Amino acid sequence: MGVGGKFWDLLKPYARHEGFDFLRNKRVAVDLSFWIVQHETAIKDRARSPHLRVTFFRTINLFSKFGAFPVFVVDGSPSPLKSEARIARFFRSSGIDSSSLPVAGDGASVERNSTFTKYIQECVELLELLGMPVVKAKGEAEALCAQLDAEGHVDACITSDSDVFLFGAKCVIKTFQSNSREPFECYYMSDIEAGLGLKRKHLIAISLLVGNDYDLNGVQGVGLDTALRFAQTFSEDVILNRLREIGNGDASLLQGEIRSVDDSVPSPDESSLKRKFSHCSFCGHPGSKRTHFKSSCEYCSSTMGEGCMKKSEGFKCSCSSCDMDRKEKEQKKQDNWRLKVLSKIALEPNFPNDAIIEMYLCNSHGYFTENDGLHISWGSPKTEMVVDFLAYHQLWEPSYIRQRMLPMLSTIFLREMAKDPVKSLLYGQYEFDSIDRLKIRYGHQFYVVKWKKSAPSLGCVSCTVPPEESDMQQDDVMEVDESINPFDESDVPTIDINNGCCLLLTDENMDLVHAAFPEEVDRFLQEKELKELKRRKTGKPETAGSRGVQLNITEFYRSAKVYETEPGEILTKKTEPGEILSSQRAETSKEKRKPSSSNLPKSVRRRLLFD
Numbered sequence: 092m093g094v095g096g097k098f099w100d101l102l103k104p105y106a107r108h109e110g111f112d113f114l115r116n117k118r119v120a121v122d123l124s125f126w127i128v129q130h131e132t133a134i135k136d137r138a139r140s141p142h143l144r145v146t147f148f149r150t151i152n153l154f155s156k157f158g159a160f161p162v163f164v165v166d167g168s169p170s171p172l173k174s175e176a177r178i179a180r181f182f183r184s185s186g187i188d189s190s191s192l193p194v195a196g197d198g199a200s201v202e203r204n205s206t207f208t209k210y211i212q213e214c215v216e217l218l219e220l221l222g223m224p225v226v227k228a229k230g231e232a233e234a235l236c237a238q239l240d241a242e243g244h245v246d247a248c249i250t251s252d253s254d255v256f257l258f259g260a261k262c263v264i265k266t267f268q269s270n271s272r273e274p275f276e277c278y279y280m281s282d283i284e285a286g287l288g289l290k291r292k293h294l295i296a297i298s299l300l301v302g303n304d305y306d307l308n309g310v311q312g313v314g315l316d317t318a319l320r321f322a323q324t325f326s327e328d329v330i331l332n333r334l335r336e337i338g339n340g341d342a343s344l345l346q347g348e349i350r351s352v353d354d355s356v357p358s359p360d361e362s363s364l365k366r367k368f369s370h371c372s373f374c375g376h377p378g379s380k381r382t383h384f385k386s387s388c389e390y391c392s393s394t395m396g397e398g399c400m401k402k403s404e405g406f407k408c409s410c411s412s413c414d415m416d417r418k419e420k421e422q423k424k425q426d427n428w429r430l431k432v433l434s435k436i437a438l439e440p441n442f443p444n445d446a447i448i449e450m451y452l453c454n455s456h457g458y459f460t461e462n463d464g465l466h467i468s469w470g471s472p473k474t475e476m477v478v479d480f481l482a483y484h485q486l487w488e489p490s491y492i493r494q495r496m497l498p499m500l501s502t503i504f505l506r507e508m509a510k511d512p513v514k515s516l517l518y519g520q521y522e523f524d525s526i527d528r529l530k531i532r533y534g535h536q537f538y539v540v541k542w543k544k545s546a547p548s549l550g551c552v553s554c555t556v557p558p559e560e561s562d563m564q565q566d567d568v569m570e571v572d573e574s575i576n577p578f579d580e581s582d583v584p585t586i587d588i589n590n591g592c593c594l595l596l597t598d599e600n601m602d603l604v605h606a607a608f609p610e611e612v613d614r615f616l617q618e619k620e621l622k623e624l625k626r627r628k629t630g631k632p633e634t635a636g637s638r639g640v641q642l643n644i645t646e647f648y649r650s651a652k653v654y655e656t657e658p659g660e661i662l663t664k665k666t667e668p669g670e671i672l673s674s675q676r677a678e679t680s681k682e683k684r685k686p687s688s689s690n691l692p693k694s695v696r697r698r699l700l701f702d
Contacts, residue, residue: 093233093251093252093253093254093255093303093304094253094254094257094294094297094298094301094302094303095298095301095302095303095307095309095315096301096302096314096315096318097315098253098297098298098301098315099253099265101287101315101319102253102278102283104286105278105279105282105283105286105287106265106276106277106278107276107277107278107279107282108273108275108276108277109273109274109275109277110272110273110274110275110535111156111157111274111533111535112157112158112535113157113275113277114153114157114158114159114246114247114275115157115158115159115600116158116159116160117159117160117245117246117247118159118160118161118162118244118245118246118467119153119159119160119161119162119245119246119247119248119249119264120161120162120163120164120235120236120239120240120244120245120247120248120249121153121161121162121163121164121236121248121249121250122164122232122233122236122248122249122250122251122252123146123163123164123165123211123214123215123218123225123232124165124166124207124211124232125232125233125249125250125251125252126142126145126146126149127142127145127146127207127210127211127214129145129251139485139486140213140484140485142210142213142214143213143214143217143481143484143485144485146214146217146218147217147221147481147495148495149267149269150218150221150223150499151495151496151498151499152269153267154223154499154502155498155499155501155502156269156498156582156598157269157274158502158600158603160469161223162223162224162226162239162244162245162467163215163218163223163224163225163226164225164226164227164228164232164235164236164239165211165215165225165226165227165228165232166211166228166230166231166232167227167228167229167230167231168229168230169230169231170230170305170450172305172306172444172446172447172450173230173231173304173305176304176305176306176307179307213484216480217477217480217481220472220473220476220477220480221472221477221499222469222470222471222472222473223469224467224468224469226239226457226465226467227457227458228456228457229455229456229457229458230450230456231252231304231456232250233248233250233252233254233255233258233260234255234258234450234453234456235456235457236248236249236250236255236258236260237255237256237258237259237260237456238258238259238454238455238456238457239457239465240259240260240261240262240263241259241260241261241454242454244465244467246262247262247263247264247277248260248262248263248264249263249264249267250263250264250265251265252304254298254303254304254451256278256280256283256291256294257291257294257295257298257303257451258451258456259291259454260280261279261280261281262277262278262279262280263277263278264276264277264278265277265278270533271533272533272534272535287319287323288323289319289322289323290327291327292327292328292330292331293322293323293325293327293330295331295448295451295452296318296322296325296330296331296334297315297318297319297322298451299334299442299443299444299447299448300313300317300318300321300322300436301313301314301315301318303447305444305446305447305450306444306447310435310436310439310442311435311438311439312435313432313435313436317432321429321432324429331443331448334436334442334443335443335445337433337436337437338436338437338439338441338442338443340437370408371388371399373399373401373402374388374390374391374399374400374401374402375402375406375408376388376390376391376399376408376410377390377408377410377412390409390410471503472496472499472500472503474493474496474500474518477492477496478492478493493518494583494584495583497518497584497595497597498582498584498597498598500517500518501517501540501542501597501599502599502600502603504517504518504607505599505600505603505604505606505607506603506607508606508607508608509603509606509607512607516545517542520544520545521542521543521544521545521595522542522543522545523540523541523542523607523608523611524540524541524542524543524594525540525541525611525615526538526539526540526541526604526611526612526615527539527540527541527587527596529619530598532598536601537598537599537600537601538598538599538600538601538604538612538615539596539597539598539599540596540597540598540599540604541587541594541595541596542594542595542596542597543592543593543594543595544592544593582597582598584596584597
């Protein structure tokens with residue numbers, strides 16, 4: 092929740108939508124509870140254990156596709172104030188009288204929901220198997236995320252709790268969609284300060300007035316607009332002290348601290364203008380109607396000498412006397428509004444709660460100190476243990492899990508090759524073959540990299556490929572249809588058959604591939620340039636097609652393991668190396684890959700191909 096009163100709507104105009112490379116090679120703190128709560132309701136009826144599914148796919152996307160280094164933060168023990176607020180929220184939603192609410196004693200806290208705690212534990216176990224660092228907060232996870240951001244341990248934090256700004260966060264990612272041109276909706280504290288004139292203590296004051304996670308009610312009769320307007324009249328240094336003074340009934344000290352241009356003492360010249368002059372009922376300017384009939388007044392522009400012009404509907408005189416009168420009325424209106432707000436704050440018992448203020452201003456939310464420091468490191472995923480874990484909890488086939496993990500493994504492999512270019516294998520089985528083509532997705536470019544089975548690891552899988560399929564031409568640059576994936580699943584590596592050998596194709600970051608294999612990138616760019624020159628000379632139009640036949644994942648990711656969850660229930664079976672696709676599947680794939688005319692628009696070709 093965070094700050095009440097639709098606080099995110101107030102900040103929405105200052106959001107930035109960042110692109111694919113925003114988090115590349117950056118550290119980001121992730122509020123794990125935010126991921127679970129965000130998708131638990133959305134997909135719980137369509138997926139088994141959605142908390143594990145979302146954590147698995149989003150972690151792989153964040154690490155491999157966006158090149159970030161995530162640090163996951165989990166909640167600790169809730170404070171007594173948060174426990175009381177949770178009880179109040181439950182009673183309020185149940186329609187029970189709040190006067191009978193139990194109160195948590197000093198130092199006591201109500202434990203979190205046991206089911207949700209189990210979800211967190213399972214996700215933490217999965218993340219640790221994936222090699223991701225997990226940090227536990229003393230209390231709220233968003234508080235520790237904000238501390239890590241403020242102290243420079245991370246570059247941003249991912250959470251939907253708006254009170255993360257009150258804890259001191261500088262850059263907050265509220266929305267994270269992996270399948271989008273601009274996947275990150277970011278909020279910078281600097282933009283909020285520039286746009287609304289609000290700093291950290293201003294936001295704390297607003298949360299005290301409208302309600303927050305530790306006090307759901309706030310001040311009765313004070314909404315977000317009123318709280319914003321009230322907070323903007325003070326500087327950050329005095330806003331919280333003035334709230335304390337008003338809460339104690341000393342509203343007179345408010346005078347002199349309000350930042351308003353109209354609060355200055357009027358000069359003698361201005362005092363002389365307070366006397367209201369008579370105005371003409373015909374033109375509305377100072378003077379009498381009889382005088383203005385004889386000759387036009389100085390405010391009317393009559394060139395014919397016919398007197399003044401008749402005033403229009405809704406006319407307002409702009410003379411100094413009327414201006415002063417309007418200013419006095421506006422000032423009186425402001426004073427009356429301010430007096431009403433002050434009276435509402437003064438009537439609120441025990442306002443403001445100093446314990447809430449101290450909690451928001453505290454800068455120690457983790458189990459580490461400045462002297463000890465925070466040591467964060469990323470390890471290599473324990474692939475087979477991840478396979479066993481997800482096969483048990485999700486009932487997924489091992490080949491499916493290995494295929495979805497491959498983008499993460501290839502990203503780690505390329506990073507290691509960029510640092511230390513030694514002869515090694517991806518996942519102990521695959522070696523770099525070549526760069527297949529340049530791929531454009533969501534306006535972002537990737538290299539499609541070919542990986543082949545190394546000689547010691549079972550060799551190539553023998554497959555029979557129809558001649559007409561293997562001779563089809565494939566473009567060097569391919570654009571991909573941009574559909575939305577509600578489960579945030581990672582990009583699936585494809586399997587390609589070339590000269591009877593099965594090759595694995597993955598989408599990789601161009602800079603990362605160039606750092607790991609600079610010679611291969613230079614060779615690919617040279618070949619691409621030669622092909623382009625050849626096309627221009629021959630005048631041959633580009634044609635769209637696909638090469639090879641895509642295999643079923645169980646035929647490429649072979650495993651001899653047998654997984655049993657219940658007596659007699661087997662998840663996977665051993666696949667023979669020489670197994671070949673059925674003719675029916677090959678015929679279906681051939682029909683889908685019939686080349687279409689390049690003269691047709693892309694949308695028409697897509698409908699002809701998939702409808």
